[in-house]
Amino acid sequence: MDFELTVEQQRRYDETLSAVREQLGEESLGTGRFFTRQQWKTAASLGLTGLCLPPSQGGGGLGALDTALSLEAFGRGCRDTGLVFAVCAHLLACAVPIRDFASDELRERMATGLTSGDVIAANAMTEDDAGSDVGRLAVTARRGEDGAYVLDGEKSFASNAPAADVIVTYALSDPAAGFFGVSGFAVPRDLPGVVVGEPMEKMGLSSCPAARVSFENCRVPEAYRLGAEGQGGAIFQHSMTWERACLLAAYLGVMEHQLERCVAHARERKQFGRRIGEFQAISHRIAVMKQRLEGSRLLLYRGCWLLDNDRAHVGAIALAKLAVSEAAVANSLDAVQIFGGAGYLSAAGVEQMLRDSIPTTIFSGTSEVQREIVAREAGL
Template sequence: MDFEPNQEQRALAERAFELGSALNGGLAERVRAGRFDRDMWRRCGEFGLLGLSVPTADGGLDLDSLSTSLVIEAFAKGCQDLGLLFSACAHLFACAMPIAEHGGPELRTRLLPRLISGEWIAANAITEPEAGSDVHALRTTAIRDGADYVLNGVKSFVTNGPVADHILVYASTNPADGHFGLSAFVVDRHSPGLTVGPSFAKPGLATSPLSPIYLDDCRVPAANRLGAEGAGSTIFGSSMAWERTCLFAAYLGSMDRQLAQTIAHVRTRRQFRKPLSRQQAVAHRIADMKLRLESARLLLYRACTRRDRGMDSTLEVSLAKLAVSEASIQNALDAIQLHGATGFLSEGGVVDALGDALPSTIFSGTSEIHRDLIARGLGL
């Protein structure tokens, strides 16, 4: 497979890198405050970042998986605020794409233009206190009542929850049917019965807000359901295929930027009368960082390409997600080690990459889940 970007892909990626670089101002202050910046969000919308893969008929750029990943990777290489990009990817892949692929005409017309432009922010609510990896054990219910559904339940770890205008909620419409009984609903933030809990404090992705939401007899119009009753599992699976490839391109860009920063440091930092880069132990660690990055990149590009060709990519997507997430953690640890004491200081930003990387082996399926999927793909 040839993954060399064409001229159009390269030009769009270069523009994404420039935008990402332009959004680094005031980063340290935003990270310390854990502040989500709506002005920056709108700038992402103006560029098209919030609608990369959405069909042009709905206002997006209609990019395929590989092109979308190349743009996100380039943005992350330029932008040190991975929290902003993480929120944008959650908004696009876990919310806008399900609406674009499974929403009715009225719902798409009403929501997508404003989600793509950055006027509105979307959040995805599936995880529950007792249902993390086991998404089919959801306890949130949606009971039909005339022209509405009445939703009850608690969702945890909702990315963008504190700032979202619309929340995509997965609930059981028929608990007896298990995963065939899940349905997906777009819920307006201001719906009576919906309460957003306080933001969670966390050591990474600081500018990406995260919170629980509570649904207490929350009425949602049946027109806000995506697809048919019981289609929730399929809708979620489709959104995860986007997320597990394209979102993780952000970590490729972050690792690329981190590697360049670390190489620059070891070339200029002198110990024992020579640059650190001349120490074999240092050079070998740098080589391992490069190896992990390029291996993960090739696996992710291959997974995207197979998806774009309509081929079964379950195994390839899990391989890519696992490789990228685990490489991002190890590379962050290596970068800290090679920067020495300064790598542990918040001011340098080196240690921030570790906090950003740590949850990558948990969300979008834990590393253990993906090893199970890989084993299943091998017939084990």
């Protein structure tokens, strides 16, 4: 059992971290409300929008573990976690199902743009009555006389939608077939009948715009369907496997940076004539933060390794997603406490990490859903 990264993995991690710090560090992000196309193109130039896409389309051709390591470096070096999340959603929830389930023609048409950053993708699955219960989709896809699908209905929350060029979505094509009645589509934003709402106000990940997406008698040619008709449920589960395994790696990077800041603050800040790091109340809090980080990192790396090696991975990835997300929230609360009043102020950026961490227990399947998966895998 070898816990060391290979020379190539360490080199890629170090180079990605250095490049992200230089080109997407705090001073280069600007003050806009949402990420800009230039920031997106910068991330793309570093290979981050195509890490696990085929080299033939300009991608990195990486497996889950190597993708996770690069996203961890991205999260550690970039101070705009909203941008990091947006890239991850584009890559894992959208580009991966296009990579694995689009027709050769559609994949050839879209993959290069997805990798280069010329095309931004949004995932639209969630509905008002279909959050964790994705089997209750109300958006429908019926066949028209010309063989195209006619999509009708509304998705309630789609990250990247206001900026997207293509929307990966799922609709009920056979209401009587249950799980096997859902079909997936990669819908160009400019098709008639695609209506993207105004960006939502959110608690965190603010620079990643999210909006409702409506399909109003939207005719989608069969060529834009992903996989076979009725395969959408399995396609979505496949994309969520990659998202749970790799997106959360970005939060390992965020927690690494957060811990570095807490240690530096505890060394410098003095109260009662002593550095606060000398007080057990602070030093032990930091020790627990380190424990959560390293424990969740090992679980995530293991889940990615199992996925790469085609081993049983569903329970392991659910356990990793649960561990990282819960650690991200707990460590962020501890960071605010360590910084005290300064941590509560926006200027320090500490409270921002807390707000950005809260969604981790909701997206890609809530913590409650992950616990159900783990319990089921345990034999209950």
